[in-house]
Amino acid sequence: MRATPLFASLLLASLSGCQSLPVADPDAGAASAPVAGSPVEGAAAHDNLNAVLWMQRSAEYRAAARTVFQAATAGLDAALDDPTWDALVPAERARAAPLAGLPPAIIVDIDETVLDNSPYQARMVVDGNEFDDTSWEAWVEERRAPAVPGAVAFAQAAAARGVQIVYLSNRTAASGEATLANLRQVGLPLSPTPVFLGTGTVVPGCTQSSSSDKTCRRLLAGRSYRVLMQFGDQVGDFTAPAANTPAAREAMVDGHGGWFGERWWMLPNPTYGGWEPAVFDNAWDRTRGQRREAKRDALLLSR
Ligand SMILES: [Mg+2]
Structure with missing residues (x-):
């Protein structure tokens, strides 16, 4: 069965501001620990400094991202070969379509999952600003986000096996052209057909509480594809938590613990979310x- 081309608009990442408190590395020894009461000198403090710096300059971030994508690559064939394998939660699969005969796809979030927007975040740190729609859309229009380490090799391996990559993002419809150009420029596959489901995508028969909720768009993908895997940097990239509270978010993860590292793959993002x-x-x-x-x-x- 041929997949129904899904094409949609896009949209604005629910990038929020910044922050992360300075925390001493317990493995680095006492010499690196901040001294209580010591004066803060030099550049103005910004809550997101350490988080953005970690994503940009630590080898550990690169290793963590590669770990995710390499492990997922190793699991691709098993997922493909099992016709009952699906990465939508059963309640969402029941609302979407039966699996039988559907071609395979992988759903990936974009920002901080396959594209690295840390240069934008770095500008916020240097300028003392926080996320806002205007500066974000200007960054997206630059089309210069590099790929997250390991993402391109994984996506190309999946595409080579005939798996459609579905880009399910909270970027705005207006940024669709720039986003697709950025994806293409870094080598992320857009074939056999570009499938981009951004906020504002109309999903017949489906309504939800907020534009950033990805549930309806996941259902739309599920109507046309068997979903082998999902990739994201937010719990809501996989299935919506009952509420955006620490307890509900933890319950969502604990309730699907066996799926992480098997059907669901989480990328580290300490900079926002x-x-x-x-x-x-x-x-x-x-x-x-x-x-x-x-x-x-x-x-x-x-x-
Ligand atoms: Mg993201």
């Missing part, structure tokens, strides 16, 4: 200082 507003009640109208205070209060001083 639903985990951050979850600890300040999703109240983005709070000042940066208030949000920072809430995040400090969320730290666990013992476990």
Whole structure:
């Protein structure tokens, strides 16, 4: 059966601002630990400095991303060969379409899953800013995001096996052309047909609470494809948690623990994501200082 070409608009990443508190590396020895009460000198503090720096300059981030994609590559053939293998949760598969006869696909998120937007985040750190739609769309239009380490080799290996790559992103429809150009430029496969499901995609018979919720678009993909694997950097890239709270997010992961590293593949992203507003009640109208205070209060001083 030939797949129905899914083409959609795109959309704006639910990139949110920044942050991450400085935490000493316990493996680095006492010499690297911050000294309590020491004065802060030099550049102005920014909550996202360490997180962005880790993604850009640590070999550990590269190794972590490669670990994910190489392990997934090793599991491709088993997923392909089992006609009952599916990476949609059963409730979503039941709402989509029966598996029988559907061609295989892999659903990937884009930002911080296959494309690395850390240069944009780095500019926020250097300029002392936070994410906003205008600067984000300008960055997307540059079309210069590099690939996440390991992503291209994996996607090409899947495409070589006849697997459709479905790019399911929260980028805006208006950025579709630039996004596809960026994907193509880094070597990510867009064949046999570009399938891009961005926010604003109309899915007949499906409504949801927010434009960033990917459920309806996952169902749309599931109507045309057997989904071998899903890749993301947010829990909502796989199936929606009951709410954006720390407890609900953890419950989603714990409830599907066996799928991670098998059908679901999570990329590390310490620079933004639903985990951050979850600890300040999703109240983005709070000042940066208030949000920072809430995040400090969320730290666990013992476990
Ligand atoms: Mg993402």
